[in-house]
Amino acid sequence: MxxxxxxxxxxxxxxxxxxxxxxxxxxxxxxxxxxxxxxxxxxxxxxxxxxxxxxxxxxxxxxxxxxxxxxxxxxxxxxxxxxxxxxxxxxxxxxxxxxxxxxxxxxxxxxxxxxxxxxxxxxxxxxxxxxxxxxxxxxxxxAGKAILRSGARPSDRIFVTGELGAPIALLEEMFAAPKRKFRPASYPAHFYPQPQVEVGRYLREKGIPSAMIDISDGLSTDLARICEESGVGAVISANAVPVASLGRHEVDLRHALHGGDEYQLLFTAPLKRRVPNVIAGVPVTLIGYIDESGELAIEHENGYTTELEPKGWEHFSAGAKNKVRTTRK
Amino acid sequence: MxxxxxxxxxxxxxxxxxxxxxxxxxxxxxxxxxxxxxxxxxxxxxxxxxxxxxxxxxxxxxxxxxxxxxxxxxxxxxxxxxxxxxxxxxxxxxxxxxxxxxxxxxxxxxxxxxxxxxxxxxxxxxxxxxxxxxxxxxxxxxAGKAILRSGARPSDRIFVTGELGAPIALLEEMFAAPKRKFRPASYPAHFYPQPQVEVGRYLREKGIPSAMIDISDGLSTDLARICEESGVGAVISANAVPVASLGRHEVDLRHALHGGDEYQLLFTAPLKRRVPNVIAGVPVTLIGYIDESGELAIEHENGYTTELEPKGWEHFSAGAKNKVRTTRK
The missing domain is CATH 3.30.1330.10 (PurM-like, N-terminal domain)
Structure with a gap:
């Protein structure tokens, strides 16, 4: 702790x-x-x-x-x-x-x-x-100031708070070594995740986001929700996604893209809107932009762009018999 | 239906x-x-x-x-x-x-x-x-008009809406004959219980109740809650309790007293406050009064008064291994 x-x-x-x-x-x-x-x-x-x-x-x-x-x-x-x-x-x-x-x-x-x-x-x-x-x-x-998922517009930029992927990377280690004890104090992002209430409040007070969601179900899945509710598409840059570290190593990009079980905020903001690099001590990273395509895409380091499939959050059940079919609000 | x-x-x-x-x-x-x-x-x-x-x-x-x-x-x-x-x-x-x-x-x-x-x-x-x-x-x-459990005062009269005991009496029959089919249409009080929203609204608009609760956990248990929250006692008259019928027969008084799983309202009102006999088509019955004793008592037909023990709502588990220990708000 x-x-x-x-x-x-x-x-x-x-x-x-x-x-x-x-x-x-x-x-x-x-x-x-x-x-x-x-x-x-x-x-x-x-x-x-x-x-x-x-x-x-x-x-x-x-x-x-x-x-x-x-x-x-x-x-x-x-x-x-x-x-x-x-x-x-x-x-x-x-x-x-x-x-x-x-x-x-x-x-x-x-x-x-x-x-x-x-x-x-x-x-x-x-x-x-x-x-x-x-x-x-x-x-x-x-009144009238709640930030919905449905407000993203083509040319808006896409931002995410914090660094992504650590909770799920740890979960993968837990599945690999089920008897090993992981000290909660050493893995606060997994055991004591912090809701970004202060960041959300700041963004709303400044009128910055056009749309916002938390990425508890994973960046890819929650970005898909914004796009669906807003009737738009999105392109994110693999290079830009802020990847967390677990112990001494950066986690896999796939954990940052699809992980979930973390409580950072994903938001869009109009192109000309200034967005701070840090809000309430939390880094804020530009990861892509909204377009009219109606689809999700990811630009890779090699310059190629491929489809980004929503693959978030079905993790704890991975080793269990239960097949999850949670529908979230 | x-x-x-x-x-x-x-x-x-x-x-x-x-x-x-x-x-x-x-x-x-x-x-x-x-x-x-x-x-x-x-x-x-x-x-x-x-x-x-x-x-x-x-x-x-x-x-x-x-x-x-x-x-x-x-x-x-x-x-x-x-x-x-x-x-x-x-x-x-x-x-x-x-x-x-x-x-x-x-x-x-x-x-x-x-x-x-x-x-x-x-x-x-x-x-x-x-x-x-x-x-x-x-x-x-x-604002300020919510009717709490804590407002009952000595000399207030105690009222209950509807007729009590049918849902639990039916449940007893279900336990006795688990294979028998009970038509929901014939037992609406059990299968389609109606919340008394209109009665509650009327009582609040007229400023009648000093305290109110629903008796989902049984009259005895929920009356005990009003007494506890209000720091008072209560005496009810066994004769006065409105006992429901199931089929052609009145249910046992014990079901009406302790039944629960029904959604009538129990309320107290100052002595001089006029209370209608029927509100929104639902009968309203005077069943007793609040006193300073801090205890619950029941006056029997024979004139004797004994303690009324709170014995509500642990029913569905009666035939199951599970022992319920629900704490309700």
């Missing part, structure tokens, strides 16, 4: 006051939230399933709790919004210890606190098999 | 316009809702688990979809709110047919339509075992 320790709480992004508050939390039929006048309400739900999104033999309870909430916060970030409240529905097998549940909640609450998010409701129930956690996050955004 | 057919859509309660709308639904990172100025946002989540809340051998897909959404709408009703949007996270085993999923959605959407609720987001994922559905409902209520 070096990365978590190294950031003092005072310097961490907090929810802006005025963007919403929880009036009634856990303990009534509903939570009651105040989303102030002039703001719209954002809602996202994400189901995290054992064997698909995590494995208890690889992930401690607190990292699972953290990862579940990250998915919801990242969806709020991708709209340029402020998270306000989270709601947890957790189902665990009968033999699950109270300590495991407590640690799950600790992991979730630690992340919630960083963003000023209140856990405002939830259920804990017994599952017939495996741990299932559904997280709902409610946030807010100034 | 007699009951559903017999009510023309035109005469059904619809969400009041002005209480909120869905600006962006399925297909982006978040849904975007407009909750108008002067309203607060209500949020509730409910996990419905196979073997605990339903059984596929007893319940058709459309009744399960209906029942899942009823739980969320009923929570909104219990605050005196208007439902606006629903979000579904559904996990089903690999062998589940597309037809089953479609029918589940049909059952849910039919109910949603009746209340002007939009299905604004969701996931469908693969479950390792059994069907699990988590439903989130977002609604609205005029």
């Amino acid at each position: 070096d990365r978590i320790r190294s950031q003092s709480l005072a310097s961490l992004p907090k929810r802006r006051s005025g963007a919403g508050s929880v009036l009634v939390g856990i303990g009534d039929d509903c939570a009651v939230l105040n989303i102030p006048s002039g703001y719209e309400t954002l809602v996202t739900t994400d189901f995290s399933l054992e064997g698909i999104h995590f494995r208890r033999e690889w992930h401690s309870a607190d990292t699972i709790g953290h990862r579940c909430l990250t998915r919801g916060l990242s969806d709020i970030a991708a709209m340029g919004g402020e998270p306000v409240a989270a709601f947890l529905s957790l189902a665990v097998p009968a033999e699950t210890s109270q300590r495991w549940i407590d640690q799950f909640i600790v992991g979730m609450l630690r992340l919630a606190k960083r963003f000023g998010v209140t856990l405002a409701g939830g259920d804990i129930a017994q599952s017939p098999n495996g741990v299932l956690a559904d997280i709902s996050v409610v946030g807010s955004v100034p | 007699d009951r559903i057919r017999s009510q023309s859509l035109a005469s059904l309660p619809k969400r009041r316009s002005g209480a909120g709308s869905v600006l962006v639904g399925i297909g982006d990172d978040c849904a975007v809702l407009n909750i108008p100025s002067g309203y607060e946002t209500l949020v509730t989540t409910d996990f419905s688990l196979e073997g605990i809340h339903f059984r596929r051998e007893w319940h058709s897909a459309d009744t399960i979809g209906h029942r899942c959404l009823t739980r969320g709408l009923s929570d909104i009703a219990a605050m005196g709110g208007e439902p606006v949007a629903a979000f579904l996270s559904l996990a089903v085993p690999a062998e589940t047919s597309q037809r089953w999923i479609d029918q589940f959605i049909v059952g849910m959407l039919r109910l949603a339509k009746r209340f002007g609720v939009t299905l604004a987001g969701g996931d469908i994922a693969q479950s390792p075992n059994g069907v699990l559905a988590d439903i989130s409902v977002v609604g609205s209520v005029p």
